[in-house]
Amino acid sequence: MRNPIKDTDYLAISARIKAMETTLLTRERMEQVLEAKTDDEALKLLQESGYPQLRGTDPTALDAALSAAREESFADLSDSAPDPRYIDVFRLKYDYHNIKVLLKAAAVGANPDHMLADMGRVSVQQLKDALAGNETADLPPMLAAAAAEAKEVLDTTRDPQLSDIVLDRWSYRDMLAVAEATGSSFLRGYVQVQIDAANLRALVRTLRMGKNEAFLSGVLFEGGDIPADAILKVSADKGAGLKELYEPTRFREAVECAQESLHGGALTEFERLCDDAVSDYLSGAQFVPFGEAPLVGYLAARETEYTNLRILLTGRGTGLSPDVIRSRLRGCQA
Template sequence: MSKHIKDTDYLAISARIRAMEGSLLTRERMEQILEARSDEDAAKLLHECGYPELDASRPEAMDAALSAAREAVLEDLAGGAPDPRYIDLFKLKYDYHNVKALLKAAAVGADPSHMLMDMGRVSTAVLREALETGHLEELPDLLAQAVEEAREVLDTTRDPQLSDIVLDRWTYREMTQLAGDTGSAFLLGYVRTQIDAANLRTLIRVARMGKSGEFLRGVLLSGGEVPPESMEKAGAAGAAGITELYAPTRFQAAAEAGAQALQGGPLTEFERLCDDAVADYLDTARYVPFGEAPLIGYLAARETEYTNLRILLMGRSMGLDPDVIRSRLRAGCV
């Protein structure tokens, strides 16, 4: 049995994180990058913030550079985190992403290399060999179970969407179990909030497609604060039911935007507000002096920063209006 970890065990790393928070991109710096006269000027500003050269005209190279920066942060903090499972939580989603890519590529005889992201707990080389040979014992137990079920569904139905649904369910199942095993109420709340965001997205998309309540029941995730049964009833009632269900929650604004999107409008604002609701939960970590909450909050803030940089740099390279780019940026800047 592992020793009990106390909040005070995080004193040293919490102090480091408070110092590292100063390197997060502020809204003002994001605005400077957005308004930079040239891509070279934008890259220079990012370099001054500690980023390697990022070239939006070469998306693969830009993603590789952002991935390398992310890995460096995780490796740095892993050495000082009393419980490595907090780091694992931010890695495991990439394991499941890679399984999706590998299974789909195998089904059509394609090379998945360009879709793989070597940012998970398991290297893409090890994961690829495990799936190709069927020797899954090298994988974490729940991931191995997920591979077996998803492969069976794909082999039986030949429907990659159903296989993805299986893997999404296992992703959040493992995140929930990992969070529960740590004993951290803050981490478990973070996972539950992510599940609520995923379910709200599903609810709106299913409603837009005109799918049945039975279909919705099959794709909703358990483990969030909003029960799937309540979402089913809200979906049957349409836009009014959805806004009423989420009115007393942090997803009120997202649900209202989703209800508007049911009329056929774009989902961009709705998607952004779902992410902002998760950021609103994480914002409470700012007021915790030490413990696991500052670590989780910082790692999530970095994830949001990487997302915003992709949106910003790709938007610039496409010549999008700055106001359009601003409307897509997620909350989370300091």
Template sequence: MSGKKITDYDYLFLTSALRAKESKMLTKDRANRMLDVPGFEEAAKLLVECGYTDMSGMQAEEIEKTLSAHRKEAFEDIRKLIPETSVLDVFNLKYDYHNIKVLLKAESTGVDGKYLLSGSGTVSAEALTEAYNSEDSSSLLPSKLATALEEARSVIRRTENPQLADFILDKACFEEMRELAEKVYSPFLSEYVKLAIDGANLRATVRTLRIRRDENFLQNALISGGNIDVEALAEAAYTEVGFVPLFDSSEYRAAAELGAEALKGGKLTEFEKECDNVLIRFFAVAQSISFGAPPVIAYIAALENEITAVRMILTGKLTGAEPLLIGERLRDISA
């Protein structure tokens, strides 16, 4: 495809292939059936019809490894057919930065978090671990990832504050996502990244206010590149009017209102859930598009949402949580 302008038609075959897979995905009905069965084993067996490995005999660590492998395999299948690898890389990137956070936490706490490493990044977990343990990660990793790793590690060693390291990694991750999205012919991916940044900033604002940190702390947490101006958000958060009016014309309006309620004693879970549902509703728009990048992007997002739902249900069942409690935490599932 080098030198050729990408169009919707280049996505025709992949879109058709993914449409065929959609019938096996987790639906609301299937999720409810998993919640309704009496035990973990029965719930896990129901997932086999969705193409998952039978996890009925597994514990939490094995479940996490299996879900990571399921996502990795699905991503690899898509990569073989996708006309623009940048589309998939936008979704892969967060697993690179997630893996750095796991390695930093393991080093600072002395606890082995190897099972939490994801194989779905742009760099394999093994290669990233090798680079992390080397004296010169810049020669083993993409430059931006290596720079973020070293900056985060330096901050943690200097301050012993993992939160500051997370700020560095989150900003670097979204900056790369934004740059990659801009390379794709369809603006749908860039719109998603901007919306995701708005959601991350809204979450950061509510969390910062809940723990009563100052405006400087919030400014360090906020990420540029979204639809909502970060300077205006940081300033508004500490005024009597508050941050909610900034989101009046945003898809996050209801989430912002729930965030304000959470600061007055409301449920934080409702706020978090609505933030996630904003993105789910955004991707749902692509379901009416016959072929092109948007339905492929929406499928990738739906797959990730499905894996999150599966993890919530199975770990909840494994620990004996009430079905109603598990269901309250589930994000929207299409169909």
């Protein structure tokens, strides 16, 4: 049996995290990259912050470089984290992503290699072998069950979206189970706020499409802090009660924006505000001197940074104006 881990077991890694947080891109540095007159100037600013050469004009190369940076961060912290399950919460989404890719590629006879991300708990090769031979016994139990159910849904319906929903549901279930197994209320809260964000997005999209609550119930995820039955009631009432349900929560601003989106407005700002609500939850980690919270907060901050870099560099590469790019950037801690 794993010995209980105390906050004090995180003294050493918490000190490292505090030092590593100083290397996160600040809002000021991102603004400098955004306003750089040339791509070379923008790249130089990022290189000064420790990044390799990144170019938004080559999305494949950009994704590969960011994936390498992400994997380096995972590997570095995995060696010193008292409980590797805190890293697993961030890794496991790549397991489910890879299952999605492999199942859909097999269904149409395509080569999936360029879409796979070898950053999960399970190597890409092990997943390939397990699915090709229908031998999933060596996979983590929830991942094995998810792969089997998703394959059955895809084989039966030929609808990859339904298969993806199955895998997304298992992914959140897996994340929540890992969080609960650690005994960390902070990590569990992080997973729950992500589920709440996903369910709010699903509710708003359902209302925009004019679908009913039966449709929504098929895409809601279990385990969030906001009850599913309350979300379904808003759907059944055609959006009435949306503001009241979310007013007391950190999604208040996202819902205010959603009101405009329900009448045909763009979803871009709403999506950003949903992500910012998750970041708002994580901001509490900055005030915890030691324990698992600084580790979780740092890993999530890096994920946000990679997202922002992709938005920023891809936007520059496609000629978007600074104002448009700026409006899409997620909130950051630094």
